[in-house]
Amino acid sequence: MLTIGTLAKRTGTKVQTIRYYESIGLMPEPERTEGGQRRYSQTGLDRLAFVRHGRQLGFSLEAIRDLLDLADNPAQSCADADSIAQRQLKEVEDRIARLQALQVELKRMIGDCGHHSVADCRVLEVLRDHSECLTDHDHIGA
Amino acid sequence: MLTIGTLAKRTGTKVQTIRYYESIGLMPEPERTEGGQRRYSQTGLDRLAFVRHGRQLGFSLEAIRDLLDLADNPAQSCADADSIAQRQLKEVEDRIARLQALQVELKRMIGDCGHHSVADCRVLEVLRDHSECLTDHDHIGA
């Protein structure tokens, strides 16, 4: 039986995060001591590890919830899990492409700057005038 | 004199977002009609374009606030603007690296899956057992 703190350490999660997962129903309510403290079993550890691992791979909690459902019902086809992962891969690839465009633009912005006065600073210049952009980045938040 | 709606259209921003920028002090309070509606000048348009462009390049509103300060005081050195951009570039490059690691892992996960039953699904397998990971990704949120 593990305390919430031990579980946190083992999985690299903050204690509050575990309680948060419980509050949104991603983690089941664990046993409690007489005093009301949470005690976890191996099952709890496994489930949290699954969740954390999914997060590390960039899945949303919503996607992880779906994946957990699939994992809990091992009779169905694997296609659903596969398509969730496919969607995730596509998103990751999109993000990479966008970030690479930003990278080019930022490099160009910085490269030209020789630390002269702000009056003719490339960085500010580029921000002021979109037409100086090579890329027509239209996504926000990257 | 532009209405907030026109300004929104011209800059590809939502009306609410403009008001939000005003509420946090990124956009100055504009003139108002007698009835209390906002009216913007070219100055307002320029400033919003600057902000939006910064966002498109992935800068945080905090960073943009600093860049706006610099742009407003053209006597200083450009080095500050440069270092903000450098920091941004580094962050972008870090994110690309992390995402590429995820991409590899997701591809491997999906590649092996032949849509059999969930019982031996690669996707779920990988999520269950971190030791199957090639990468030791430790970052969350990608």
Next chain:
DNA sequence: TCTTGAAGCTCTAGTCACTGGAGGATTTAT
């Protein structure tokens, strides 16, 4: 001048995935 419909206004609350703190209870080791 009147009317109508679009667009504006403020205010509140919700999103995602946590994170932090107050103020108090429990557990564990000495």
Next chain:
DNA sequence: ATAAATCCTCCAGTGACTAGAGCTTCAAGA
């Protein structure tokens, strides 16, 4: 028995918006 560490609940905050309720103003046409 006591002290330190950990636990508990509850509430609020983060960033960068976004959405909606309920009301007012504006501009154009009849």
